[in-house]
Amino acid sequence: MQENRFVIKNAPFLRGKEDIKSIMWTVVVALLPATLWSIYLYRYRALTVILSCIIFTELFEMIFLKVRGVKNVFEKAYDGSAFITGLLLALNLPSTSPWWMCAVGSFVAMLFGKHIYGGLGNNPFNPALVARVFLLLSFPSIMTRWTVGINLTSQTFATPLGMLKTQGLSSVSNLDYLKLFFGFPIEGVGGGSIGEISEFAILIGGILLILRRIIPFIVPLLYISTVFVFTWIFNLIDPIKYASPFFHMVTGGLFLGAFFMATDMVTMPITKKGKIVFAFGCGLITSLIRLFGAYPEGVSFAILIMEALSPTIEKFTKNKKFGE
Amino acid sequence: MLKLLIIAIDSMLISNIVLMRFLGICPYIGVSKKQETAAGMGFAVIFVMVMATLISYLLQIYVLNPLKLEYLQTIVFIFVIAALVQIVEITMKKIAPTLFDALGIYLPLITTNCTILGVAILNIQKNYNLIETIVFSLSTGIGYFIAIYLFAGIREKLDWADVPEPFKGPAIGIITAGLMSLAFFGFTGLVKM
Incomplete structure (x- = not known):
């Protein structure tokens, strides 16, 4: 008797090399x-x-x-x-x-x-x-004791977003956005949380993750551009009261949140449409808190709130069954 | 007009009745296993909250205040709300059976709920006029709906989670509610009352 050598094992047949580790x-x-x-x-x-x-x-x-x-x-x-x-x-x-x-x-x-x-x-x-x-x-x-980088004195300063909230737009109008973007320390301005100083460094890591397809590019892109558009609208309405959208790009934890925290695989909605709604909501709540809230920075709150919404978003963006 | 908008946003998000004032936790934990029932409960709360707050407001202005019986506020409100909900239930069964089927089982649950009494009393304390009363109670009810509906969504998903045995059920629910409340702190100061 010829034994049956055509053994079919359980799916999945194709395995990627990627695992949690x-x-x-x-x-x-x-x-x-x-x-x-x-x-x-x-x-x-x-x-x-x-x-x-x-x-x-x-x-x-x-x-x-x-x-x-x-x-x-x-x-x-x-x-x-x-x-x-x-x-x-x-x-x-x-x-x-x-x-x-x-x-x-x-x-x-x-x-x-x-x-x-x-x-x-x-x-x-x-x-x-x-x-x-x-x-x-x-x-x-x-949690709000910020120092200026490099000189290790214990003197503390407010972050640009904090200054904007408490002292108004004039206090931050002459900051160099490029310096803030690359994360060089500015005298008299608090750097913020240690990971959010350099948007440039985060961008490098974020692009690596997008190229390796670990995070979907739509989430950080839509998150950041929603904040940009929203703050831009208010800047156009009243440029004396609201800061320019570029200022909101280069300050705070927006990039860190958009690339590394909103894109958490576990807590983000699974569906594609859901991810779009999620990123848009994050951007909207972040800008609302930054412009009108009591806290100078809203990234962490915005992501947490949208994570609470995430199962409901999933439910409403479920893919239709074929033929339905 | 602006004040009405501020009242609405404030009572929906910033001082959300469940997540910030911590009222009505009992049905919040009890009726939030499925999103459908949570929605039913939410609608029932909105409905009863507007009715009860309106009636107790009128009672306060036209009966208790003129007769200088303000000290009877709590007990009168409890009686009136309980009676009101029962009457509404009976009337609804007769007049609108479909609405009764949707909200019916939740109505008796809300009769003795602290959210309803709490909002009725808060409303008097804040000295709102008639329109503000309606907006305040309606948006507080919507805030309750938002909180319980999102929470039920998370709890449905938690059915598949490998939660340790001692934390299954209401325990993990309360912890999740706490984390949601933590998140909602972000809305602080969005509008100034």
């Missing part, structure tokens, strides 16, 4: 330009914040994996997802953050952001953003 570490590489630039500017301060965030997230990741009774704790803990959460959290904190605040943030991110929902892939909100907003509401004074 490779994607996560690519994102880490994409974040490197921004990370290195922040370390160059803030030296040991940035390094302390980044290291303590990463160490604590990995630590809590392992603890919670163990508590949940997951097997291969070490393999799971080093798939890079916790590393990214830690790095993103660090890039969203000011350079003067004390280590214990990084620890609190890491704890919140890992527990309430991730493991309470059953770990990677189940969380409705981006863990790093949950932690950032939690810290912003819990320690508002520490």
